[in-house]
Amino acid sequence: MGGGTIHVLYVDSGPPSADDISRRLESARESLRVTTVDSGSVDALSTELADCVVCDCAISDPNASELLEAVREEGTGVPLVLFTDDVGERTADESIPSFVDAYVPKQGEGRDHERLLGRIEDLVSRHRSETNYREVFEKAAVAMSVRDPETGRFLDVNERYCELTGYSRGELIGRTSEEVGGQQEGYTADRAHELLRETVEEGSQTVEWVNKRRDGTSVRVEATLKPAEIDGRTRVLVSIRDITDQREREAEIERKNDLLERTQRIAHIGGWEYDVEAEELRWTDEIRRILGVPLDFAPDPEATLERYHPDDRPHVRRAIEEAITDGEPFDIEVRGRADDGAFRWLQIRGDPQRGADGALRIRGTAQDITDRKRREDRLHELHRRTRELIRAGTPTEIAHIAVETAEETLELPLSGIHLDDGDGTLRAAAVTDAVREHVGETPDYDRSSADYGDTLAWEVFESGESRLIEDTDADGALDIDSPIRSGLVYPLGDHGVFITSSLNPEQFGEEEQAFAEMLAATTTAALDRAEREQRYDAIFNQTFQFTGLMEPDGTLIEANDAALEFVDATREEATGKPLWDTPWFQYDDSTREMAREAVERAQNGEFFRDELPIVGGDGEEIITDFSLRPVTDENGQVTLLVPEGRDITELKEREAELERKNEQLEEFASVVSHDLRNPLAVASGHLELALQEYDDDNLEYVKEAHDRMESLIDDLLALARQGTSVDERRVVDLGATARRSWRTVETRDATLRIASNGSFEADPSRLGQLFENLFRNAVEYAGDAPTVTVGVLDGGEGFYVEDDGPGIPPERRDRVFEAGHTTSETGTGFGLRIVERIATAHGWDIEVTEGADGGARFEVTGVEMRVDGKTV
CATH class of the missing domain: 1.10.287.130 (Signal transduction histidine kinase, dimerisation/phosphotransfer (DHp) domain)
Structure with missing residues (x-):
C-alpha cells in the first residue's frame, strides 16, 4: 500500500499477549510499525502518534465498552479496530459500539493477523485520503472541482478552477453547468451530467470539453473525471487543463506521438534475483524463454556475464558493482546472446535491497526490447526521411521521397502516391517498381469510373477517412484478375491518396498501420507546405522584411519566413491569434499595448508606423521599423491589414x-x-x-x-549641426513649408510655383533649412528672374525642387554636395552639403538631375507621401 509507514497502537485489555500478533504484523509488511501497550497506558500522545488503534478485548468483558470509549476519547480521529474472541454474529451486532470503525473476530487459524492487516491498511488509507483531501485539493496545480453526480451541481472548486473560468467560488457552488456555462452545441449541460453518471458507473475517464468563461469567451479543456468517496458519499472529482492554444498541427503531432506509442508494444518481462553474499543468481521462466534456454537451466553469475555482448559487459559489471557498493538502482539497455547465437536487446533494471535476514540481494527485471529497438531504428530513419520531405520543393519530389521511404524504410514494397489533377483523376505521381511489375501499368484513378479501385480511392480522398482492406477475396473488393489481396489507403488532405498493398491477405497489422499512417500524415504536411509556399512565396518570402496578413480584427493569418525564422516559431504557432499575442510583441507590456493601438487605428483606415523592439528565438534583440497598413475594398471597407517590419538596428x-x-x-x-x-x-x-x-x-x-x-x-x-539625427517629426504640408521658407530668403525677382502638393512626416525646422538652401542655390545660379518649382514626384515616392536656369552639367552633378564646392565668388560651398545632411538625417536620399526646362532639379526620395489623404 502507498502512503509510507503505518504506526499501529495495539491496546491489550488483559495480560500482555499480543507479541505474536505484533511480530506477525510487522513481518507481513516492512512499512508497518506496531507498539503494544496495556489499557492503562493509553493517552492522547500515544494515539496522536498512531495511524490506527487496535483494541484486543472480548465483547463479553464488562470492561470492554469502557476501554473502547477511553481509547476513542483519546484518539478522536484515528481509526479504531476491535480485535476480539467473540465471533457470534448476533453478539457482534448487538454489542459493538457505533464509534468502532472495524470489527475483526479472532478465529484461531493462524491467519488472524492477515485479516487484521487488511482492515488496518484499508482504514488508514481511507483516513489519510479524507484527512489530506482539502489540503491536496486547494494546493493542486490544476483546476479542480467536485461535482454531485445525481444533480450535476458544483460542490466545491479550487482557486485554479476559478481563475480558468472567471467565476468566483461563490458563483459556482450549488449551480449546474447550464447555469454557469450556457448551452453549446455538443457540450450541453445534459451531456455533462451524463458524463458524471458514467464516471460513477464505469470509472475514471478523460474527455475534451468546451467551457464558456464568465466573460462569454470559450476555452477548450481536457477534463479528467474520477469517482471519489468524499464525506461518505460518492462524488466526481473533475480536473481540467486548458488546451485552447493547441493548434491543428499540434494535434497532428500529438496524434503521431500516439501512433508511436501504439507501435511500441510491451514485450514479455522476466524477473531475476542475485544473492550477493551467496553469489547465487535466480531467474524466472520468462527470462529463460527470452534467451531460449531450457526451463530447468540454472544460471551462473559469471557465465551469465559472458552471455552479454562484449561491448556491453563493462556496463553490466559497473551497474552491479555500484548497486552493491553505493546501493544505487540501475536501468540499462544491453545486448544478450540467446541460445541460437543471435543477440537480443534487453532492458535490465535492478534494485539492491536488504532482507529481514540482513542479506543484500539485487532484484530486478529483464525485458526483451529487440522489437522496440528495431522500431526505434525504423523511426529514426523515418524521421530522417521526414526532413527530406520537408525540404522537398514540389509535389512530385515529395511523392517520390514518400514512396521511396515506404519501400526502403517501412518495408512496404507495393506503394504509390496519387495526386488530384483537378480534372477528376487521381494520377500516379510516384509508385514503386513492384507496383508496375504486379499491376502491369502505372495506375490512375478516374472519378467517373465504376471500378472498385477507382471508387475506393476517391471515397477515401473525399471523405478524409483511411481504409484497411484485410482480404480482398473475403470482401470481394477487387477484380478477380488483380494479384492484390490486402491494402491500406490513406487520404493526403486536399492533395490525393497514399496506397500501399500486399499480395497476401491480412498483411497490415497494428505496427504497419501506425507507420503507414505516420508517413501519410508527414507527406500531407509536406504537400501542404509546398502548396502554401508556392501560393505565397512570391508575395511574402522574397523579401528580407517581416511581412504578414491580418484580419481586420487583428488576427494574424499569415507571416513570411523571415518573420517566423527570427522568433523561431512555426507558422501554426504564430498565426490564428491576435497580433498582440504573437511572438513578435512579447518584448514587454508597452510593446503589446502598441500592437493593440496599431490594430485599432488601422481598423479605422489609418496608417500606423513606429519603432518596435523585438527579441528573436536566439535571444537576439533588434529594432524594427514597424508599420500596419489597412487594405480597403472599392467601398472603402477595411478588408485586410498588412503588418511589415524592417530591421533598422544597424541604422x-x-x-x-x-x-x-x-x-x-x-x-x-x-x-x-x-x-x-x-x-x-x-x-x-x-x-x-x-x-x-x-x-x-x-x-x-x-x-x-x-x-x-x-x-x-x-x-x-x-x-556641423545638420549631421545630427532628427529628434521630432510632425506631419508637414509640402506647399505650406515651401512658401514659409521662400519668405525667409532674399529671392530678388525669382518666382515660386507649387506644382503639386502632399503631406509627410519631418522635422519642420530642419525641413525649412533644406528648402532655404535649395532656394538660395536657385536664386544664385539660375540667372535673372528664375522660376523655382516645388512638387510631388511621380509615384509619390518623394518631392522635388527645380529651376529653369542653365542647370548643372552632368560631369559636375556628383560633386555639388561636396563641402566647399562652389562656382560663385560669393558662395561658401556648404549650402548643398547642408541640404544633403538634412535629407540623410531624415532617412531620405537626394540627387540632382535635369529639370523639365533644362534647369537644375533636386529630387528627394524615400519619403512616405500622402496625397489626397492616401499614402502613395
Whole structure:
C-alpha cells in the first residue's frame, strides 16, 4: 500500500499477549510499525502518534465498552479496530459500539493477523485520503472541482478552477453547468451530467470539453473525471487543463506521438534475483524463454556475464558493482546472446535491497526490447526521411521521397502516391517498381469510373477517412484478375491518396498501420507546405522584411519566413491569434499595448508606423521599423491589414554613432568659430576705425573678405549641426513649408510655383533649412528672374525642387554636395552639403538631375507621401 509507514497502537485489555500478533504484523509488511501497550497506558500522545488503534478485548468483558470509549476519547480521529474472541454474529451486532470503525473476530487459524492487516491498511488509507483531501485539493496545480453526480451541481472548486473560468467560488457552488456555462452545441449541460453518471458507473475517464468563461469567451479543456468517496458519499472529482492554444498541427503531432506509442508494444518481462553474499543468481521462466534456454537451466553469475555482448559487459559489471557498493538502482539497455547465437536487446533494471535476514540481494527485471529497438531504428530513419520531405520543393519530389521511404524504410514494397489533377483523376505521381511489375501499368484513378479501385480511392480522398482492406477475396473488393489481396489507403488532405498493398491477405497489422499512417500524415504536411509556399512565396518570402496578413480584427493569418525564422516559431504557432499575442510583441507590456493601438487605428483606415523592439528565438534583440497598413475594398471597407517590419538596428546604431561624431564635430566647429570670431572681431573693429579715417579702396576689399569669413563660419556651424539625427517629426504640408521658407530668403525677382502638393512626416525646422538652401542655390545660379518649382514626384515616392536656369552639367552633378564646392565668388560651398545632411538625417536620399526646362532639379526620395489623404 502507498502512503509510507503505518504506526499501529495495539491496546491489550488483559495480560500482555499480543507479541505474536505484533511480530506477525510487522513481518507481513516492512512499512508497518506496531507498539503494544496495556489499557492503562493509553493517552492522547500515544494515539496522536498512531495511524490506527487496535483494541484486543472480548465483547463479553464488562470492561470492554469502557476501554473502547477511553481509547476513542483519546484518539478522536484515528481509526479504531476491535480485535476480539467473540465471533457470534448476533453478539457482534448487538454489542459493538457505533464509534468502532472495524470489527475483526479472532478465529484461531493462524491467519488472524492477515485479516487484521487488511482492515488496518484499508482504514488508514481511507483516513489519510479524507484527512489530506482539502489540503491536496486547494494546493493542486490544476483546476479542480467536485461535482454531485445525481444533480450535476458544483460542490466545491479550487482557486485554479476559478481563475480558468472567471467565476468566483461563490458563483459556482450549488449551480449546474447550464447555469454557469450556457448551452453549446455538443457540450450541453445534459451531456455533462451524463458524463458524471458514467464516471460513477464505469470509472475514471478523460474527455475534451468546451467551457464558456464568465466573460462569454470559450476555452477548450481536457477534463479528467474520477469517482471519489468524499464525506461518505460518492462524488466526481473533475480536473481540467486548458488546451485552447493547441493548434491543428499540434494535434497532428500529438496524434503521431500516439501512433508511436501504439507501435511500441510491451514485450514479455522476466524477473531475476542475485544473492550477493551467496553469489547465487535466480531467474524466472520468462527470462529463460527470452534467451531460449531450457526451463530447468540454472544460471551462473559469471557465465551469465559472458552471455552479454562484449561491448556491453563493462556496463553490466559497473551497474552491479555500484548497486552493491553505493546501493544505487540501475536501468540499462544491453545486448544478450540467446541460445541460437543471435543477440537480443534487453532492458535490465535492478534494485539492491536488504532482507529481514540482513542479506543484500539485487532484484530486478529483464525485458526483451529487440522489437522496440528495431522500431526505434525504423523511426529514426523515418524521421530522417521526414526532413527530406520537408525540404522537398514540389509535389512530385515529395511523392517520390514518400514512396521511396515506404519501400526502403517501412518495408512496404507495393506503394504509390496519387495526386488530384483537378480534372477528376487521381494520377500516379510516384509508385514503386513492384507496383508496375504486379499491376502491369502505372495506375490512375478516374472519378467517373465504376471500378472498385477507382471508387475506393476517391471515397477515401473525399471523405478524409483511411481504409484497411484485410482480404480482398473475403470482401470481394477487387477484380478477380488483380494479384492484390490486402491494402491500406490513406487520404493526403486536399492533395490525393497514399496506397500501399500486399499480395497476401491480412498483411497490415497494428505496427504497419501506425507507420503507414505516420508517413501519410508527414507527406500531407509536406504537400501542404509546398502548396502554401508556392501560393505565397512570391508575395511574402522574397523579401528580407517581416511581412504578414491580418484580419481586420487583428488576427494574424499569415507571416513570411523571415518573420517566423527570427522568433523561431512555426507558422501554426504564430498565426490564428491576435497580433498582440504573437511572438513578435512579447518584448514587454508597452510593446503589446502598441500592437493593440496599431490594430485599432488601422481598423479605422489609418496608417500606423513606429519603432518596435523585438527579441528573436536566439535571444537576439533588434529594432524594427514597424508599420500596419489597412487594405480597403472599392467601398472603402477595411478588408485586410498588412503588418511589415524592417530591421533598422544597424541604422539606429549608425545614427547613434553619427550623432556622437556630429556632436564632436559641432563642438570642434564651435571652438574653431569662437577662435576665429575673436581675432576677426578685433580686425573688423580696427577696420571700421581705418575706414572712418582713410578713404581707401583697398580697405573695402578687406571688409568684403571679413564678411566672407563671417559667412564661412556661419555655414561651418550649420553644416556641423545638420549631421545630427532628427529628434521630432510632425506631419508637414509640402506647399505650406515651401512658401514659409521662400519668405525667409532674399529671392530678388525669382518666382515660386507649387506644382503639386502632399503631406509627410519631418522635422519642420530642419525641413525649412533644406528648402532655404535649395532656394538660395536657385536664386544664385539660375540667372535673372528664375522660376523655382516645388512638387510631388511621380509615384509619390518623394518631392522635388527645380529651376529653369542653365542647370548643372552632368560631369559636375556628383560633386555639388561636396563641402566647399562652389562656382560663385560669393558662395561658401556648404549650402548643398547642408541640404544633403538634412535629407540623410531624415532617412531620405537626394540627387540632382535635369529639370523639365533644362534647369537644375533636386529630387528627394524615400519619403512616405500622402496625397489626397492616401499614402502613395
